[in-house]
Amino acid sequence: MTEQLDEKLARLYEVLQGYESMALGFSGGVDSTFLAAACARAIPHAAVLMHLINPFAGTPEVQAVRELTEHNEPTSSDKTVMGLPLIEIPFDPFDEDKIVRNAPDRCYQCKRAGFSRIVEAAQARGISVVFDGSNADDSYDDRPGMRALRELGVLSPLMETGWHKAEEREMLRRWGVPIWNMPAGACLATRIATGEALSAEKLDAVRACEDYLHGCGLKQVRARLSGDTVRIEAAPDDLDRLATMATTDEDAGGRELRMDARKEPDDGVCIPPSIVHELQRLSRRTVNPVARTYRYGGSSPVGMP
Structure with missing residues (x-):
């Protein structure tokens, strides 16, 4: 070599x-x-x-x-x-x-x-x-x-x-x-669904979500934006990290709950609720609670999942 x-x-x-x-x-x-x-x-x-x-x-x-x-x-x-x-x-x-x-x-x-x-x-x-x-x-x-x-x-x-x-x-x-x-990167415009006009607000939302997830210890993530929805993709190692990540939330009665992110049958991982909440706050959009495996070129046309 x-x-x-x-x-x-x-x-x-x-x-x-x-x-x-x-x-x-x-x-x-x-x-x-x-x-x-x-x-x-x-x-x-x-x-x-x-x-x-x-x-x-x-x-x-x-x-x-x-x-x-x-x-x-x-x-x-x-x-x-x-x-x-x-x-x-x-x-x-x-x-x-x-x-x-x-x-x-x-x-x-x-x-x-x-x-x-x-x-x-x-x-x-x-x-x-x-x-x-x-x-x-x-x-x-x-x-x-x-x-x-x-x-x-x-x-x-x-x-x-x-x-x-x-x-x-x-x-x-x-x-x-x-x-x-350093993980491979791509310009933030690739996160916006093809056919949906770009704006500074949309790219700021993407950047804020990805910066937050990097701060959570994830290395290679994508926050894909389509309309009013954000879906998260991550490298397999990062999905494993999410799957074992525990979060503490409070229910309506104030009782503390500890819950581990659970793996979905189809390569998806449930994102801990506190992380979903923060992503929604940062993006001002609905966040799909299941993270999927990162796909190269994953910005689907508008209306596609």
Whole structure:
């Protein structure tokens, strides 16, 4: 394993060193952080990181960027990540009607709009090559976002050199980069049912629910919103955690009750009532009391369960 990774890393370095200058779309997730770390080692004077500041980013990714960002001097506004310049680019998807209406092509429209700004910012600095963090795992997906990247001429060196996320995590762990074990994330817009218009209030509700569940010790969760209902999805380990979690509630007579979350016959887990209550308070919506297994791309069309 070590020898294979070393050979693959050498190949990645070779590809990176073929460019005089480049800009990397940096989100703070595992993929773009690994590519940034590789650039810092292979082409430290030729790479610039470009980070979109936008309301669709999940809290874990926002915190990861904050933790990785360094200020060159206490009074300096210049920021770096692993020694590479970090350029922050404001991007408000709510200004784009094609994104807000949340049609089936929303991911394509959002990726194209966001990376168009990165490409423009790079070109303004005389940089003609833009990278993103897509890897070999993404090559098996028919992702609309990938089509947008190709149309813009954005390159994916991790995909080109065959890197998988598990390998990236191992290298980040080896290099001592703290986010190596951060669960995979996705923009908050993916939590809203397809066809239901996006709004800041809806994304704030999603963020509040997921932040609360992370605070309860769950690692990979999704708060899916459809109309006036929120349903929770979680990774299997997190469902097991919910299944063994006990909560103390008070009934109408003031008597304390202890109840363990019970597993449903179909891969579901009953969410402890106190957690359901808090999620309803945070989201101002009805919360399905049964959590299900996390499904990639689980934002169903409006009207679907």
